[in-house]
Amino acid sequence: MLALVSPALLVILxxxxxxxGWLAWQSIYHDGFTLENYHRVFTEDVYxxxxxxxxxxxxxxxxxxxxxGYPVAYLANSxxxxxxxxxxxxxxxxxxxxxxxxxxxxxxxxQRTGVINQFLRYxxxxxxxxxxxxxxxxxxxATVHILLPFMVLPLYATMQKIPSxxxxxxxxxxxxxxxxxxxxxxxxxxxxxxAGCTMVFVLCLGFYITPELLGGGRTVMVSMLxxxxxxxxxxxxxxxxxxxxxxxSVLAIFFVVSRFISLDRVLGQK
Amino acid sequence: MTxxxxxxxxxxxxGAIGFASAAxxxxxxxxxxxxxxxxxxxxxxxxxxxxxxxxxxxxxDSIPDAWPAIKTQVGSGKPIWDVVDTPTxxxxxxxxxxxxxxLDFSKIPNGAAMPEAYRSPYxxxxxxxxxxxxxxxxxxxxxxxxxxxxxxxxxxxPGRRALRNHPFATLEAALxxxxxxxxxxxxxxxxxxxxxxxxxxxHITVWWTSGAQSAQLLNDGEVDMEMAWNGRVSxxxxxxxxxxxTYNQGILQSTSLxxxxxxxxxxxxxxxxxxAVDPVHQANLPLHIDYGPGNPKAFETGVIKPERAAQxxxxxxxxxxxxxxxxxxxxxxxxxxAEKRWASFMxx
Numbered sequence: 001m002l003a004l005v006s007p008a009l010l011v012i013l014x015x016x017x018x019x020x021g022w023l024a025w026q027s028i029y030h031d032g033f034t035l036e037n038y039h040r041v042f043t044e045d046v047y048x049x050x051x052x053x054x055x056x057x058x059x060x061x062x063x064x065x066x067x068x069g070y071p072v073a074y075l076a077n078s079x080x081x082x083x084x085x086x087x088x089x090x091x092x093x094x095x096x097x098x099x100x101x102x103x104x105x106x107x108x109x110x111q112r113t114g115v116i117n118q119f120l121r122y123x124x125x126x127x128x129x130x131x132x133x134x135x136x137x138x139x140x141x142a143t144v145h146i147l148l149p150f151m152v153l154p155l156y157a158t159m160q161k162i163p164s165x166x167x168x169x170x171x172x173x174x175x176x177x178x179x180x181x182x183x184x185x186x187x188x189x190x191x192x193x194x195a196g197c198t199m200v201f202v203l204c205l206g207f208y209i210t211p212e213l214l215g216g217g218r219t220v221m222v223s224m225l226x227x228x229x230x231x232x233x234x235x236x237x238x239x240x241x242x243x244x245x246x247x248x249s250v251l252a253i254f255f256v257v258s259r260f261i262s263l264d265r266v267l268g269q270k
Numbered sequence: 271m272t273x274x275x276x277x278x279x280x281x282x283x284x285g286a287i288g289f290a291s292a293a294x295x296x297x298x299x300x301x302x303x304x305x306x307x308x309x310x311x312x313x314x315x316x317x318x319x320x321x322x323x324x325x326x327x328x329x330x331d332s333i334p335d336a337w338p339a340i341k342t343q344v345g346s347g348k349p350i351w352d353v354v355d356t357p358t359x360x361x362x363x364x365x366x367x368x369x370x371x372x373l374d375f376s377k378i379p380n381g382a383a384m385p386e387a388y389r390s391p392y393x394x395x396x397x398x399x400x401x402x403x404x405x406x407x408x409x410x411x412x413x414x415x416x417x418x419x420x421x422x423x424x425x426x427x428p429g430r431r432a433l434r435n436h437p438f439a440t441l442e443a444a445l446x447x448x449x450x451x452x453x454x455x456x457x458x459x460x461x462x463x464x465x466x467x468x469x470x471x472x473h474i475t476v477w478w479t480s481g482a483q484s485a486q487l488l489n490d491g492e493v494d495m496e497m498a499w500n501g502r503v504s505x506x507x508x509x510x511x512x513x514x515x516t517y518n519q520g521i522l523q524s525t526s527l528x529x530x531x532x533x534x535x536x537x538x539x540x541x542x543x544x545x546a547v548d549p550v551h552q553a554n555l556p557l558h559i560d561y562g563p564g565n566p567k568a569f570e571t572g573v574i575k576p577e578r579a580a581q582x583x584x585x586x587x588x589x590x591x592x593x594x595x596x597x598x599x600x601x602x603x604x605x606x607x608a609e610k611r612w613a614s615f616m617x618x
Contacts, residue, residue: 112492
């Protein structure tokens with residue numbers, strides 16, 4: 001058994017543990033031990049504002065993705081097999097285009113001279129173009145689009161395991177469809193909700209290209225501070241301290257979530 | 271094998287290596303620039319002719335941001351690059367941090383002949399570009415904005431605006447909008463600049479990060495006026511978009527050539543550096559790309575036609591309308607502090 005997993009363990013060691021360790025080391029060692037990088041992260045306003053904004057955006061994205069993703073997963077779960085495969089492939093399809101291309105596509109849709117504004121003006125709904133992009137709104141829209149599959153897939157996997165007999169049992173006892181949903185289906189699907197939310201939230205924390213291209217410069221997320229710090233301080237420590245704090249935040253979230261559901265549900269969809 | 275034989279063989283090998291590297295050292299250097307169309311233009315205009323004239327081989331490498339690599343290479347004690355073409359600030363900062371060779375200008379007559387503002391103890395200007403005020407000719411068909419004060423005047427010139435998401439040139443523009451003369455900018459009054467920027471901030475639609483983005487904004491009509499690099503604007507205009515720009519109050523920026531400390535082919539590198547800023551080679555550069563020569567003497571060679579010269583950022587009459595960026599100030603502690611202040615300005 002050990003012989004079988006050891007190549008995988010070696011790969012993880014070489015590609016994850018060592019680089020992350022090196023990263024953490026850089027943040028505390030530069031010509032001797034120093035906590036200067038962390039002192040900066042915890043005392044300068046720039047950092048907590050970015051962390052706050054990043055968490056706000058991640059929360060908004062997670063909530064919207066849940067609202068949009070739950071009905072899709074529910075539909076995919078309740079239609080015949082052929083249809084559910086179609087729905088799920090539509091959900092996964094955007095995965096095949098790069099994040100960069102999708103960001104530019106949103107730009108083409110949302111900007112002042114973009115498709116949506118042109119169309120609304122053509123219909124005379126608006127007289128002045130709406131500011132749909134180069135702000136937090138545009139960033140959130142595009143990020144939701146990119147992360148939606150990470151919400152739908154865990155939800156669908158969980159819903160698949162809810163026995164349909166339970167719903168029939170509820171109905172036979174006289175409950176209306178909405179009551180059976182609220183009292184039976186929804187509670188049973190909660191592990192999927194938690195799993196999907198955790199995935200989307202954590203992935204969103206590290207977003208870089210989307211806010212950079214669609215945020216108009218004002219949406220300064222944590223990952224952008226990481227790259228800024230490489231330029232400003234000319235040493236990796238200043239940047240890696242930010243990355244380490246973000247990593248610890250993510251681990252803390254996983255820890256809290258793991259108190260409620262087992263982690264392999266989040267990661268492996270068992 | 272006896273001790274003596276071993277010794278003899280060793281000497282022979284060492285001799286061979288020494289000979290090989292001596293022959294190589296006299297003949298080649300490694301030159302690094304930023305790649306793309308820009309490096310190609312240099313190869314035709316400057317690098318190939320210089321190599322031919324000096325009888326050396328120029329090995330080329332390219333990297334978008336040379337600074338981290340310069341630090342690592344010199345830090346390791348064995349740099350593999352000789353000459354780098356990098357934003358002038360990197361040469362100055364590198365010089366101060368002991369990463370660059372101090373230049374002996376008696377061996378670089380072409381550099382010594384350049385105005386003092388165009389060189390430093392560690393570098394010579396190689397080419398110029400400018401951060402200019404660009405605008406849509408559709409929006410401003412008659413009365414176009416012509417100064418940073420106009421850019422700040424949202425009543426007289428209504429329209430959507432963009433600035434670069436970086437303090438370089440942006441703080442200079444803010445001070446000029448506030449009435450500071452282009453030749454009296456340095457040392458920058460940072461507080462005053464940020465105060466003036468606060469004024470225009472609500473009217474800025476986009477703070478752009480990449481040159482490509484600034485071009486897209488102008489091309490798609492997403493903004494009506496913006497700060498952009500002259501080469502980006504002329505490229506958009508060439509594609510047929512109705513856009514234009516003014517050199518008035520532009521901020522003249524440059525890349526420079528400098529030599530890495532402990533460069534493997536120092537002597538050849540110095541010879542090359544002198545050749546690369548030769549007025550005739552320099553005059554050839556703008557025939558291939560929209561950048562101005564780093565050596566102003568290039569305009570006296572007759573290689574650049576007057577119509578073409580008028581389009582270039584470093585042409586003397588154009589240069590006179592602009593502010594010359596002080597990289598010395600930006601790499602000073604005050605400059606670095608201003609750079610750090612930027613992110614906090616953007617967040618508020």
